[in-house]
Amino acid sequence: MSLFRANVDALEAYVPGEQPPAGAKVIKLNTNENPYPPSPRVVEAIRAELGGEGERLRLYSDPEALALRQAAAARFGVDVSEVLHGNGSDELLAILFRAFVDPGERVVYPVPTYVLYETLARAQGAVIETHAFDRDYTLPESLFGCEGKLVFLANPNSPSGTAVSPEVVERLARSLPRGVLVVDEAYGEFAEQHALGLVGRVPNLVVLRTFSKSDSLAGMRVGLAFASREVIAGLRKVKDSYNLDRLAIAAGAAALSDPEWTRRNVARIRATRERLSAGLVELGCVVLPSQANFVLARLEDAATARAAFGELKRAGILVRYFSLPDLDDALRISVGTDTEIDALLDCLRRFRAGERAP
Numbered sequence: 001m002s003l004f005r006a007n008v009d010a011l012e013a014y015v016p017g018e019q020p021p022a023g024a025k026v027i028k029l030n031t032n033e034n035p036y037p038p039s040p041r042v043v044e045a046i047r048a049e050l051g052g053e054g055e056r057l058r059l060y061s062d063p064e065a066l067a068l069r070q071a072a073a074a075r076f077g078v079d080v081s082e083v084l085h086g087n088g089s090d091e092l093l094a095i096l097f098r099a100f101v102d103p104g105e106r107v108v109y110p111v112p113t114y115v116l117y118e119t120l121a122r123a124q125g126a127v128i129e130t131h132a133f134d135r136d137y138t139l140p141e142s143l144f145g146c147e148g149k150l151v152f153l154a155n156p157n158s159p160s161g162t163a164v165s166p167e168v169v170e171r172l173a174r175s176l177p178r179g180v181l182v183v184d185e186a187y188g189e190f191a192e193q194h195a196l197g198l199v200g201r202v203p204n205l206v207v208l209r210t211f212s213k214s215d216s217l218a219g220m221r222v223g224l225a226f227a228s229r230e231v232i233a234g235l236r237k238v239k240d241s242y243n244l245d246r247l248a249i250a251a252g253a254a255a256l257s258d259p260e261w262t263r264r265n266v267a268r269i270r271a272t273r274e275r276l277s278a279g280l281v282e283l284g285c286v287v288l289p290s291q292a293n294f295v296l297a298r299l300e301d302a303a304t305a306r307a308a309f310g311e312l313k314r315a316g317i318l319v320r321y322f323s324l325p326d327l328d329d330a331l332r333i334s335v336g337t338d339t340e341i342d343a344l345l346d347c348l349r350r351f352r353a354g355e356r357a358p
């Protein structure tokens with residue numbers, strides 16, 4: 001007899017993209033990490049926080065992470081009371097479930113999307129209602145007015161890279177009769193538009209940001225939630241006290257203090273993204289227009305996509321393959337450095353020519 005709750009027994013654990021051991025010689029284009037090191041200010045700030053002998057590590061971190069939240073408020077033009085910090089945006093997603101969803105309540109999102117929404121909903125015992133995107137990833141009209149307690153929209157979406165405008169986000173939030181819209185902007189810095197301007201104006205809107213993608217800090221685990229003061233105050237009640245460690249708070253604040261670094265990094269990633277997309281189209285792939293730091297490339301069919309995935313893997317190049325309906329003919333490829341993307345395109349060119357990796 002299992003001692004677990006029935007929904008935990010039935011749960012399939014979330015499977016993140018493969019993380020090869022340190023030192024492995026692979027080109028890692030499978031989890032949308034940034035290929036460049038973070039702002040030098042981040043490393044300086046971590047050194048300063050550590051001090052000579054790490055004396056500050058003795059003491060708990062700031063439960064309010066004020067340095068980080070103040071930097072976020074200054075950078076994004078919101079009030080400190082409209083920002084909450086999380087151990088990655090993944091923790092903020094868990095906090096949202098804890099705060100808003102009783103077992104049996106409804107959670108709604110379009111699919112395919114970030115799989116963690118489903119894992120967390122099942123762990124909470126929520127009822128899940130999904131609305132299928134079409135092949136172009138147009139936002140399903142059926143989402144408007146839906147009865148979800150929480151409604152999730154990854155924008156830009158993963159794994160498609162497609163995005164909707166802030167006007168559509170606002171219309172969706174205002175259409176919900178009794179729910180909160182969570183716009184997950186993990187890739188927001190790479191997109192043309194974002195929804196931070198709606199924070200505070202639209203009462204049932206939460207915008208999530210992460211430092212993992214556009215700030216090159218996936219290993220530090222820092223995320224932010226933006227919402228009205230009332231929503232943030234409620235979320236704060238159900239977070240762990242010391243959810244961010246000292247080094248993460250210092251790193252996040254330092255990253256926010258260097259918008260020029262972000263601007264250059266985003267420009268580089270976007271330029272490589274356009275080169276990657278063009279190269280894939282030349283190789284006969286159908287590539288969705290991406291506003292993120294990855295692209296979704298469709299091949300002829302599932303067998304071809306699986307074969308290409310295997311061939312890349314043999315060449316030491318990791319990309320993401322999803323064995324899911326409407327995705328099994330595609331590869332999701334993170335935008336790496338230009339050299340990495342050249343290696344990927346070379347490998348796919350050989351694959352198309354019928355050659356196998358040595």
Ligand SMILES: *Cc1c(COP(=O)(O)O)cnc(C)c1O
Nearest residue numbers: 088089090114154186210212223
């Ligand atoms: C990467 C990603 C996250 C996770 O971000 P962390 O801050 O690293 O936890 C959340 N949502 C989406 C859509 C992502 O792609």
